[in-house]
Amino acid sequence: MRFRSPDAFTGSAQSYRLLPLRFRRLPWDRDRVFVSSLAGDWLMMRRDAFEQFVNHALDVHDPLLADLQARHLAMVDPQRSTFAPLLSQYRTRKSYLFGGPALHIFVVSLRCHHTCNYCQVSRQQTSATAFDLNADSARLAVERLFEWPSHELTIEFQGGEPLLNFDQVRVITEQIVARNVFEKRALRFVLASTLHDLTDMQLAFFQEHRFKLSTSLDGPEWLHNANRPRPERDSYRRTVEGMARGRRVLGDDAVSALTTLTRRSLEAPEAIIDEYRKLGLHSISLRPLSPYGFAAKTRERNGYSTAAYLAFYRQALEHLLAVNRSGYVMDETFASLLLSQLLGPFGHGYVDLRSPTGGGFGAVIYDYDGRVYPSDEARMLAAMGDTSFALGHVGQPVSDWLASPAMERLMAAGVAESLPTCSDCAYVPMCGADPIEHYARQGDAIGHRPSSDFCQRQMGMFDLLLQRYESADTTDRRVLESWAFGTAGSHQAEDTLDAAA
Known part of the structure; x- marks a missing residue:
């Protein structure tokens, strides 16, 4: 209140x-x-x-x-x-507002060799090259990229499976690097991939341009293969092998993983965390399901309530603290973001925790067909047939996107401090609006906040972390503070938290 x-x-x-x-x-x-x-x-x-x-x-x-x-x-x-x-x-x-969008996602292909029933991307068969980003659209997207004023630019390649169109990844990267000789921006490259098809040539290219790699690892072999099936039932093995190849060439800190939680995942919080520890990973992201793509169609089978997620998370948090007490450093990415909001003075700019919203103000997505969106979630809505949040096309200048009806919708519903219920919430200075998720779940960009899954999850997480921080002994409190201030080892970058590998 x-x-x-x-x-x-x-x-x-x-x-x-x-x-x-x-x-x-x-x-x-x-x-x-x-x-x-x-x-x-x-x-x-x-x-x-x-x-x-x-x-x-x-x-x-x-x-x-x-x-x-x-x-x-x-x-x-x-x-x-x-x-x-x-x-x-x-x-x-609010300092993240001054530079404009810093995260720019290039969707180079929708093709994928997985059949994940929780997929939020609406994947396509590996033979469907019509779903690859073409050269003209890629060139125009690079032109638009440098129209934005941000001095620091994170360029993330997504799919589908972006390695299925690696030639376009290479061309776009080289075009950006060549243009940057004159622009002099600080560049950071990320690729979100299964890592199944990594070649020595690709790794050499990633090493040359100091890429970070992000993949999906849902837990131990039985769980990962159930969540991310392939006909050969070898998804876990190939993912782990790809991670190992990437780490050998690029370094341990250059390869991160995140998990997407299905209903069966909620039964195994300790096993998921222990798998990450076994593989030498020092950061884990415990992501709930999203309401987009195939995930929306399989919600009855894979979905769960916010209360169930929070119960899982409480159990996972206790196990993570125990792991850290044993001497192995590991953080949880979303908890780290929330704790940094609570314990530090700076806004980190993570899209879901921004007000005004991060969609369009903090991130831009260039889709395989040249369409442009303010967030990955807006792109996924369009794949489901709803283009309410489409900004325009790469052939248009950025000024046209900013004047689009989609940006008007985002601005009208994207300032949490002005929204019903949010305006009275004690957590609103540390939280965000996320109008696109509310639109996807409730059919309205403002939504009904008291019954909002987003609001219930955010408030539940803030409550949980505050209560645990307050009751923590000196050792556990130092662990939580190390998460907040990025000193917990290999802390995963917030812009890869949304990666759809």
Whole structure:
């Protein structure tokens, strides 16, 4: 809930003034509240102390009031104080907005040799070359890429299976590198792949251009092969072999993996984590299913409730902490992102946790047919027949995309602080709007937030991590802080979290 003092901006003669704040009663302790500022500073305090605070009953010399002022929740001595620190913190939290989209995804092919029933991409058969990105569209996409102002550009190649159209990956990379001699941007290349078809020639190319590789590993062999079937039943073996080849040439930190959780996955949190440890991986991403592509068609078979996911995650988190206590460093990517929002002053720019939304403001997707989308999810909706969030075509200038009806829809529903229910949520400074997911699940870009899977998952995760951080001993707290600040070893980059391998 949000509370705004009647005298917040009126120059009251009270001994202190309240600054804009929101609060939430802690589900695990109803006698305390979580209180957050406009810029995302926060603290947890007793409910009776909070009531004293908002009723101006705290003594001006109370140490709690000094803490509240330091967190931009109160202003003591308004005659000598300014809003400058609060505004500076808010600007820091939203700093990802200044450069425009930094993540640019090139879908070079929809072809794939897997038949995953949770696939969100709407894959095509390996012989269907009509679903490959052609040379003209690729050249125009590179032109559009450099129309964006961001100094740092992450170029990610996706599919389907992008290695099935490796020639286009090579050509696009070389065009970008050649153009960048004059543009002088900071470039980062990522390829999301099964890694089954890696050749020595491809690895040499990836090494030359310092590529990062991202793949999907759903857990132990029995689970991975069940989730990601091939006729030969060798998906796990080929994935692990591809990872090993990539790590030998590019280095251990250059190859990351993530898991997509089906209903059967929820029965094996420890086994999934132990598999990652066995393979020497130091980061894991426990992703829930998405409502797109084939995943939408098989929801009854593979899907599960948000409550079931959170129960799984609680069990997985405890096992991860135990693994770290044993001396093996491993983080969970989404927890790391949320903890960095809670414990640090900076917004990391991960698409799902941005307000205004990351779709179109933080990421752009160039599809195999030359169509352009503000996010991978918008592309998947279009593959299902709904082009509501299509920005345009690579043959158009970026200015046309920004003036498109799709961007208008995103801007209207993409500022979490202005949305019903979100505007009152104590977690909103650390969260995002994600209008495309709400549109996909509820048929409306704003959606009904109280029944939103997105909101229930985000609030549940924030609650879980806060409760665990508060109750942690020194060892576990250091582990969680290392996740937040990226010191937990091979921390997976947030822009590969959305990779559809």
